[in-house]
Amino acid sequence: MLTTVNRLGELERAIMDVLWETDTALTVREVSARLTERNLAHTTVMTVLDRLAKKGFARRKRDGRAWRYCPSATRETYVAELMLTALDQTGDRTAALTRFAQSVSGVEADVLREALEVIEGDGGVDEGTG
C-alpha cells in the first residue's frame, strides 16, 4: 500500500517536473515522451495528469481531440507557498509547525555572533563527526 502511494507520488512529481520544464502545454503523449521512465502505459500518464488537474496543480485545455496540460503555477510559487507557511510568514500559525530557530536581528544577532566566535575560538565545531 505504502509503496503504491510512494510510486504515485513519484510519478506526479516526475510529470510536474516535465510540465514545469516546458513552456507550452503538452499532450499526454508528449509528456510520456519527455519522461525519463519510458515504458509507462499511456493510460497511467493520463490518470496521473488527471489527478494533478483535479488537485489544481495542472490546468488542461481541449486541443482538437486531445487534452493539453500545463502547470497552474511555477515551481517557485509552490516552493514559496510551502516555505512561507512553514516559516509563519503568513502571520498566523495555522499549521502549528515547530521550526528549528527563528531569525534574529539587531543587538541580539550581534550578541549571538560574539557567542559563536567564543565557541569557535574554543576549538571549532567538529565538522567530521556526523
Added chain:
Amino acid sequence: MKGLADAALLAVVAIGSVPGASALRQASWPRRSPAAAILLWQALGLAGGLAAVGALVGLGLPGGNTSVVRSVLHLATAFRAGGVFRVPVTFGAAGALPAILEAFRLACLAAGLALLALLCWVLVAASAAAVHARRRQRVLLTLLAHGDPKVPGALVVDYPTAAAYCLPGLRSKIVVSVGTLELLGRGELAAVLAHERAHLRERHDLVLLPFTALRRAFPRSAMCAGADRSVALLVEMLADDHALRARPARELVSALVRFGTAGACATPNGALAAAEGEVAARVARLLQPVRPLPAIAVAAICLGAGLLVATPVALLII
C-alpha cells in the same frame, strides 16, 4: 448555599490563574526543567478554563445545595419529565429571587455556556486548520522535495533562506531548505535533525496547539500571547536537551547562531518580532548549562499541577 460557595471558589481559581500565569512566565526555574514547566502551564490553562466556565454556570444554575454537574443532570431530568416550560417556574418557586437577580443569574449561565462553546470551538477549529495546512504541506512536499545524503531521512526543498522544521503526524517529516545545507556543516546539520526528531517523537505540536489556538482566538490578550510564547520556548528547550544527548553542545549552539543570524533579511514581521530574545535564551542556556531541578522539586511541581486540575474538577462534580 453550597452552589454559591462552589461558584465563589471556582471564581477564585479562575481569577488566580491569571497572576499564576504571569508568575510562571517570569520564573527562572522553567528553563531548568522545561518538561515540568510545560506540565504546569497545561494544568494552569485547563484549571483556569474549567474554573471560569464552572463559576459562571454555577452562578447561573438554581443549584442550591449541590454541585454544578449534579444541577445540570437534575435540570436535564426535569426537562425530560416536565417539558421545557415548567423549569423556570420551579426556579421561581425555589428561590423567590427578585427579577434583577434572576436576570443576572441567567446572564451568568449564558456567559458560562458561551465561554464553554467558544473554548471548544477554538480548539476544534485550530485542530482542523492545522490538519488542513499540514495536508497541503504534504502534497506540496511530494511534488517539490528531494532527499540529500547530507541530511539522511529529511526532505530538502530548493529554497535559498535557511529553514528547518518538522511536519508532525503519523507519517512525520523533517524538512530542510537548500539554504540550510549551504549554511551549516555536517555536525550542525546532525544537531538540527536531532532537535527536530525530538519534536516529532514527543509530539510537541500537540502541546503547542491549544496555546496557539487561544492566542489566535484572543489576539489582544497579553496573557494568552505570553503563555503561548513561554510554552513555545520551553518546547524548543526540551528539544535542545534531547539533541544534546546525541550531539555535542557546540554543534547545536553554532547551528542556532548561524541559523538565527542568517535569515535576518527575510523576516520582519509581527509574528517573528514577538519572538525576540528566544534564540539568545536558548544559546545562553546551552553555553552555561543549568542544573536540572532536583527530583523532589519536579515531583512537587507534578503534584501541584495535578491538584490544580483536580480542584475545579472536584468542585464541579462533588
